[in-house]
Amino acid sequence: MPVTYYVILSAILFTLGAVGVLIRRNAIVIFMSVELMLNAANLAFVAFSQLYGTLNGQVFVFFVVTVAAAEVAVGLALIVAIFRTKHSINVDEISSLKN
Amino acid sequence: MISDVILFAVLALLAIVSAVSMLFSRNAVYSALFLIINFGTIAVFYLLLGAPFLSMAQVTVYAGAIMVLFLFVIMLLGAEQLRQRQLLWWQQPAAILMGVILLVEAGYLILNRGPGEDYLLAFESLVSDYGGPSAVGALLFNDYLLPFEITSVLLLVAMIGAIVLTKEEKSQSKK
Numbered sequence: 260m261p262v263t264y265y266v267i268l269s270a271i272l273f274t275l276g277a278v279g280v281l282i283r284r285n286a287i288v289i290f291m292s293v294e295l296m297l298n299a300a301n302l303a304f305v306a307f308s309q310l311y312g313t314l315n316g317q318v319f320v321f322f323v324v325t326v327a328a329a330e331v332a333v334g335l336a337l338i339v340a341i342f343r344t345k346h347s348i349n350v351d352e353i354s355s356l357k358n
Numbered sequence: 359m360i361s362d363v364i365l366f367a368v369l370a371l372l373a374i375v376s377a378v379s380m381l382f383s384r385n386a387v388y389s390a391l392f393l394i395i396n397f398g399t400i401a402v403f404y405l406l407l408g409a410p411f412l413s414m415a416q417v418t419v420y421a422g423a424i425m426v427l428f429l430f431v432i433m434l435l436g437a438e439q440l441r442q443r444q445l446l447w448w449q450q451p452a453a454i455l456m457g458v459i460l461l462v463e464a465g466y467l468i469l470n471r472g473p474g475e476d477y478l479l480a481f482e483s484l485v486s487d488y489g490g491p492s493a494v495g496a497l498l499f500n501d502y503l504l505p506f507e508i509t510s511v512l513l514l515v516a517m518i519g520a521i522v523l524t525k526e527e528k529s530q531s532k533k
Binding site: 260261262263264265266267268270271272273274275276277278279281282283285287288290291292294295298301302305306307308309310312314315317318320321322324325326327328329330331332333335336337338339340342348351 | 389424520
């Protein structure tokens, strides 16, 4: 199977994630679209790793998954902290620094 | 060979449909569940690509821990009801237009300057332990030891950060 199929699928998923970040207003769904983008990049990494027969791409995906987990923990903690003061997670309503 | 392509096409369709459903679903819990389906299809792709360790890690960490964390926070904040109030009327059409432009540009680059007719290696030509935990671990602990240790520090920092950010103020809680 040509590796191009996987790369095109990765590009489609990445674009869907990017559009999701732009058009959704809920902060948590924006965060989930970022995770979708990371997964699209992971798919391209693993596909190229098998193309060349090495495991370096897979080790990199391992690190991306770990960093994504850390990022999700901190990001969701931030969203919870923002919700405590603003009582909303609509990004249009929390876009000003004044409370 | 043809069964490979059919399996890939079915899984790709499932991945794209679940991603689109995640984007356009009103309820945030439905979006999270669609994203779990998407992660599941990506895990099956990893199995097709000779990465069994990564496939199980994806299911365990991404679909099993990160998405559960998302669902906890969604239900904690009561964020199911989505009030789609658009401040800028032109934002949604502009975003979709830019997404289409990005996709067209990516497709052009992939098809004309991409890997071309490079075929993925057949499983017979790979080492027998390719993608298994011992092979990935050997590479991880020998060549990538420094990033591994830095990642452990990063996880510690993230844990401390999450606890500090969600700590209640002591002064307003008792009085």
